[in-house]
Amino acid sequence: MQIHRPSASRVAGAAFVAAAATAAVIAAPLPAAFATPSANAVISEAYGGGGNSGATLTNDFVELANRSTAAYPLDGYSVQYLPASASASSPWQVTPLTGALPAGGTYLVGEGAGAGGTTALPAADATGSIAMSATAGTVALVKGTTALTCKTAADCTGDADVVDLLGYGTAVVREGGDAPATSNTTSVSRAASLADTDDNAADFTAGTPTPVNSAGDTANGGSGPGPGGPTEPGAFRIHDIQGRTRLSPLKGQSVAGVPGIVTAVRTTGSKGYWIQDPAPDADPATSEGLFVYTGSAAPTVSVGDSVLVSGKVTEYYPSSAAQSVTELGSPVSTTLSTGNALPAPVALDASTIPAAYTPTAGGGSIEGLTLQPSVYSQDFYESIEGMRASVTDARVVGATNGYGEMFVTAKPHENPTRRGGTLYGGYDQQNTGRIEIVSADGTTPVLNVGDELAGTTTGPVDYSDFGGYLLAPSAATTGTAVDKGLKQEVTRKQSRDELALATYNVENLDPTDGDDMFARLAKGVVKNLSSPDIVTLEEIQDDNGATDDGTVSAEATLKKFTAAIVAAGGPRYSWRYVNPVDDKDGGEPGGNIRQVFLFNAKRVSFVDRAAAGDPSTTAVSVVKDRKGQAHLSASPGRIDPASAAWTDSRKPLVGEFVFQGQTVFVIANHFISKGGDDPVHGRYQEPTRSSETQRGLQAAEENAFVKSLLTADPRARIVAAGDLNDFEFSDAVKTLTGNGHDLTDLIDTLPRSERYSYVYDGNSQTLDHILTSPSLTRLDYDVVHINAEFADQASDHDPQVVRIDVKHCGGTSHRPSPHRG
CATH class of the missing domain: 2.40.50 (OB fold (Dihydrolipoamide Acetyltransferase, E2P))
Incomplete structure (x- = not known):
């Protein structure tokens, strides 16, 4: 099973990614004290006129920003304020912080409210009651919640707990020179590049307050004219923002008045809207479209609106290995006209x-x-x-x-x-x-x-x-x-002299799954697979599923499943398995998935042979009896469970069966998943497939076991089946088969257009396999498509089955072309 997540949603606050910029070079020494420039958290904006006469915003605020690509923890931190001309007895006022400052994002600290103003701040990430001066003062970001005691620039910039310091107006405590004075209608804000030269005068400018919280919300809900809404096109168009590579040349910068026609609006998940320039340039490498991210606020624009949008250029990465989406964050827009024609697609x-x-x-x-x-x-x-x-x-x-x-x-x-x-x-x-x-x-x-x-x-x-x-x-x-009427396949029933062996990944089945799920899976076994004699099951969970309480037995799961098979008209299957060591086989934490043999005891018998030690940790081996015939040291057993090849992964289950007097060795597999591999469409090319290393080790371990069986008996009848989590052309599968000398991967015997058991990202591909030893020459193999191609699935894998004329196999390497029932 491959884990899947929604593509059109994101965690609040993750819309902004690395906006770090190189600090400006200082050509001459500055005439005041300096702290060490911050590589991550900085004060990005401060406003003290909230609720005053003429103010639009009702509250004062301090906005923090993260210059780095990693979240910055703020638990135990504080924002502190000191009057511009503090006396020896003037206290620092403290607002404690919690949570984290998102990578490349912002964090809003709401402070004291005045009696006036018409617009509330967006939801603050932390709230205090400090009444900041509208014209001059000092704000500090502090590692700790104890009030500072420093009263001079030198002492405060030298305090190791002071992460960043801002003095505006005529503040005595500052970094370098003071940032400009503010008013009831202006704030001081750091440049869009977030450059930190530790000179407040160089790093900050005065302008319209633009508070943004960690979710990307603004005071006007992320759209609409709002404070500072553009009225004329700015210097940049969309193709300037998109550029000729995957990353915007304006990444991290604020742009104003970008013109475009609204072409679509997203109202679910990652909310926002797309704009497109109806006057494109002549360069085919530069896109003319752009997503405007409004955070949790629903967009207020409509398709066909002609807009001018201002905001910060960001690159949103859905994951660490993914490509990015160039976006405008913290947007402010003005609608110029409505009902405009859309650019041709x-x-x-x-x-x-x-x-x-x-x-x-x-x-x-x-x-x-x-x-x-x-x-x-x-x-x-x-x-x-x-x-x-x-x-x-x-x-x-x-x-x-x-x-x-x-x-x-x-x-x-x-x-x-x-x-x-x-x-x-x-x-x-x-x-x-x-x-x-x-x-x-x-x-x-x-x-x-x-x-x-x-x-x-x-x-x-x-x-x-x-x-x-x-x-x-x-x-x-x-x-x-x-609807083109796709139907589930039904394979034919095995004949009296054919041993039918199937494999089926039942996707984390446990007793907490509904009766309908058990009934659907059972129907697949009985109707679609025509009740095989042996079924190797993958992803059978323990008796309480994902509850992580030390339970490892799967008896309740199998009783419920086999009862559902009987109810569907199938045989009463027996089962064999080996319990995993608690939480050592990967899969869903607490689930303890394992492979299981189901078998119809009226058609085939299982050879029970106890392991010499704990079956969960004791390796199965090949032994010869007095007649020179090969057998397993334990049945069921596990292939070398102590090997590092099986760390946090399912160990192959091996069993010895007898059908019409002939011994058949069956190996049930579930190799480690592809989790952690780079996506094929990601930014790293060629993509790294890190999981292949362990699957290669697993394949080598199992191939060595198969070789030991074939060495003991070159005519041994061996069937290896299950979810190998890899493709028929992969190195791991080639290693397992010994490049086709030790085992034959039956998927390769089908017509090319039928070689798949799983559909992922629109690719029909093979993860599940049945492999047979050279002596098994008279067989009929079928992948039975009942799940992977359908929106309504009982599992994300298709089962498959092989029917073998066991008595008449052996003595030749010829394999007839398989046929479908």
């Missing part, structure tokens, strides 16, 4: 999307590379980030999930599967036509793979950590949903 199809996927940087970041939109598809999408784009008669290649996300293809002839998906066939075979659809208003239709969005679907181009580039249409700009 860019058509997405085989003629516009390049066949090559992305440039590379030796595993490093590609953010600084000049975009080549005619060469690479990822550069092409980046060059139209925020702009309107459209797909026509788009086939669905990734079903709608619970987060309202689906994938379509703009290239219908690109690696199609038999059932309407797009096959992922290699690291160097990225499907460039895939594009995610996530509606801006929560109206994504629910469709399966192979269905269609008929007509034209239009929306701005956005980017998400899950799936990469996407279109964000509204209900009015989404094509017509067409």
Whole structure:
């Protein structure tokens, strides 16, 4: 199972990322005391005229900003205030702080209120009652909540607990020279670059107060004319902000009066709106679209409005390895006119999307590379980030999930599967036509793979950590949903002399799951898999699921599941497994997932053989009996559970079965997940697939065990099955099979268009496998598609089954072409 998260939402306060800038160079010494410039938290704005005569805002405030790329903890810190001309007895007034200052973000401290003013501050992150002077005073950010005692600039700047210091007006305590004096209608604020030279006079200017909290909210809700709303176009247009690389050349700077037409509004998740310049430049590398982020406040603009927007240019990273979205944060906008025509969308199809996927940087970041939109598809999408784009008669290649996300293809002839998906066939075979659809208003239709969005679907181009580039249409700009009638597959019943063995990842099944889930999974076993003789199950959790209380037994889970199978008309399966050591096999904390053998005792018998020690920690080995026949030292057993290869991962379960007098060795697998790998669409190219290292070690361990069986008996009948969390072309799977000499990966025997068991980001791919030893030559293999292509899933994996004529296998290396039931 791969963990999935919504693409159109973000944690409050994460909209602002690194806005750090290099401190200005001081050409000559300044005539006053200095502290060490702050590399992270600084005072970014201060205002003492709140509620005074002529003031708009009702409260005084201090705004903090973070110059770094990491959150800055503020628990135990304080903001403190001292009058401009303090006497020896003048106390510092203290407002304690809590929480954290977001990376690249702001933190608002609300202070005393006056009797006047009409506009409240946005929700403050911390609140005090200090009545600050409207014209002059000193503000300090302090590591601690004990009132400072210093009264001179030298003493205060030399205090190790003073993180940053601001003196404005005629303040005696300051860094360098005083920041300008303020008034009832003006504040002092640090430059948009957040440069900290430790000279208040150089670092701060006076202007209209613009308080912003950690969620990005402003005093006017993030949009509307508001204080300081632009009335004339400023110096920069959208293409200047977007630039010719993935990062804005104006990152971290404030821009004013950026003109554009509102093309779409997002009212759910990450709220905001898109604007596009109707007068583009001639450079294909510079986008003409831009997202304006309004935080938790719903936008007040409408599609078709012509606006001028001011705000701070930011790069929002959905995750550490993702690409960024260039945005305007803390926006203030003015609507010039309404009902304007929207710019024509860019058509997405085989003629516009390049066949090559992305440039590379030796595993490093590609953010600084000049975009080549005619060469690479990822550069092409980046060059139209925020702009309107459209797909026509788009086939669905990734079903709608619970987060309202689906994938379509703009290239219908690109690696199609038999059932309407797009096959992922290699690291160097990225499907460039895939594009995610996530509606801006929560109206994504629910469709399966192979269905269609008929007509034209239009929306701005956005980017998400899950799936990469996407279109964000509204209900009015989404094509017509067409159900193409995709059906679940049903495999044939095994014959009397065929051993049917299936594998199924049942996705964290435990007794707390509803009866309907058990019934649906049971139906899959009975109807779709036609009641196999043996089923290897992955992700069977313990008897109380994710409750982390030391429970490891899965008896209640299996009793409920096998009862559901009987209720569905199937056989009463027996089961075998080995309990994991508590919290040592990965998966959901407390869940203790493991592999399990289900078997129909009326058709196949299990050889029970106790381990010499604790079965959870004792390695199974191969032994020979007096007749020279190979057996397992323990059945069920685990392959070398103490090996570092299995750290925080499921240990393979091995069992010895007998079918019509023939011994069959079965290995149930669930290799470590792909969690932690860079996304294929991320900023690091080639992406680092760090999880492959451990899967390679796991594959080597299991291959060594298989070799020991084949050494003891070259004709040993071995079936290895389960979720290997890797592709048929991966190094790990090649290691496990011994490059095809020790085991055959049956997925490779199917027609290419049928080689998948899982759909991720619109790619139909193989994570689940059944592998067989050379002696098993008469078989029939089938991936049974019942989940991965459907919006309504019992699991995110498709099961698969192999039917083997065990008695007549052996003696030849010939393998007939598999056929489907």
